[in-house]
Amino acid sequence: MKARIPGSKSITNRALVLAASAHGTSRLTAPLVSDDTVAFREALTALGVRVTTAADDASWTVTGLGRGPRGGGRIWCADAGTAARFLPPFVATGEGSYVFDGTDQLKARPLHPLTRALTRLGARITADPAAALPLTVDADGLTGGELALPSGLSSQFLSGLLMAAPLMRAPLRVRVHDLVSRPYIDMTLALMTRFGARTEESGNDLSVDPAPYRATDLAVEPDASTASYFFAAAAVTVREITVPGLGLGSLQGDLGFVDVLRKAGATVRVTDDETTVIGGPALRGGFDVDMGNISDTFMTLAAIAPLADAPITIRGIAHARLKESDRIAAVAENLGELGVTTEVGPDRITVVPGPTRPARIACHRDHRIAMAFSVLGLRAPGITLDDPDCVAKTFPGFHAELSRLFPTPFAPTDDFEEHR
Numbered sequence: 001m002k003a004r005i006p007g008s009k010s011i012t013n014r015a016l017v018l019a020a021s022a023h024g025t026s027r028l029t030a031p032l033v034s035d036d037t038v039a040f041r042e043a044l045t046a047l048g049v050r051v052t053t054a055a056d057d058a059s060w061t062v063t064g065l066g067r068g069p070r071g072g073g074r075i076w077c078a079d080a081g082t083a084a085r086f087l088p089p090f091v092a093t094g095e096g097s098y099v100f101d102g103t104d105q106l107k108a109r110p111l112h113p114l115t116r117a118l119t120r121l122g123a124r125i126t127a128d129p130a131a132a133l134p135l136t137v138d139a140d141g142l143t144g145g146e147l148a149l150p151s152g153l154s155s156q157f158l159s160g161l162l163m164a165a166p167l168m169r170a171p172l173r174v175r176v177h178d179l180v181s182r183p184y185i186d187m188t189l190a191l192m193t194r195f196g197a198r199t200e201e202s203g204n205d206l207s208v209d210p211a212p213y214r215a216t217d218l219a220v221e222p223d224a225s226t227a228s229y230f231f232a233a234a235a236v237t238v239r240e241i242t243v244p245g246l247g248l249g250s251l252q253g254d255l256g257f258v259d260v261l262r263k264a265g266a267t268v269r270v271t272d273d274e275t276t277v278i279g280g281p282a283l284r285g286g287f288d289v290d291m292g293n294i295s296d297t298f299m300t301l302a303a304i305a306p307l308a309d310a311p312i313t314i315r316g317i318a319h320a321r322l323k324e325s326d327r328i329a330a331v332a333e334n335l336g337e338l339g340v341t342t343e344v345g346p347d348r349i350t351v352v353p354g355p356t357r358p359a360r361i362a363c364h365r366d367h368r369i370a371m372a373f374s375v376l377g378l379r380a381p382g383i384t385l386d387d388p389d390c391v392a393k394t395f396p397g398f399h400a401e402l403s404r405l406f407p408t409p410f411a412p413t414d415d416f417e418e419h420r
């Protein structure tokens, strides 16, 4: 079956800020329409950027400013980490006073490496000492120059600075330390290049020249993190799921999740324009995997790991504690409620497979906890979610699509059990 996966959040929000920075009109085809991207789009509108949407939302058209914004404003980031990390650098290249705010969930997430870097580059920032937001940026352009950026808590600080760099007065050279989620930086650089930026990479140094962005039309790929739930569902139900539009040459590191499923016994085919996962007779465990580069998908694996034939250890994911929830703790808590044994360290979790009992999953307003445990629910009876609607952050239609593709709970046959 073919899954209908909406557009990539990360590509949509990068394309929005790049198009807003560019001269001319850019059209984004198949953008993600969800809480995170609508918040981002509305933030740009509040900054004076014209964004028009086709009646069916199949495309968004952005008339760029060709520079940073002027005139100040109030920016509501909602729950979107990308809005809080990509938009302060953009406004700092302009003029005026900008106040950023967001939900309590977003306020609890780190921002200080970015605000320190912006201060070094000439922005005046006033922040609440107890929380990341609200934050005021008094902008009068950014100098560029040299900068060291600790990037161990999130890669989004670096992405935000890089995307603003062509609007700075002089070239920006960033020395990056402890980078997590590296594929997102590759995505940032690739999309900047699509919009005409000149970037250079040498070891841990990244340089960007000041040069105007050019408007570009862009087709947004389906979201690879979202696709992970459907691939995992195929892997635990001996079914075949294809995601058209996601293939070799994808900009998204999270497509690498299918390699983890391959390790777990699934058959995987990736062609130029689609990816297919076919579930094997049993989910294979007994491996240890570093998911630091693809940490949004670690919960997808952890949630199906109780069904495996041996323990699975996932490591390299300390930064996943700083997202919509402390994701290592939230996964361990929910697996514990289901009667599954886990062992947790600062940057890792081991899941010991075993039978599950019914439980109500505590989503912690984290869309990925809700989506990952819904996949386990296809096999484990009696799983309910305390907040099913939190999936709207990245995929409002998630539950409808999962039940369209997997309409009945999966019951393993005797044959299936014999393979285990």
Ligand SMILES: O=C(O)C1=C[C@@H](OP(=O)(O)O)[C@@H](O)[C@H](O)C1
Binding pocket: 009, 010, 011, 082, 153, 154, 155, 156, 159, 180, 181, 184, 295, 296, 319
């Ligand atoms: O740049 C991006 O679009 C993202 C980067 C990742 O965050 P970190 O760099 O904080 O791991 C990822 O978790 C998030 O969903 C999207």
Ligand SMILES: C=C(OP(=O)(O)O)C(=O)O
Binding pocket: 079, 080, 081, 082, 296, 323, 324, 368, 394
């Ligand atoms: C971490 C996430 O989102 P963000 O950082 O963009 O809020 C996510 O979507 O899993």
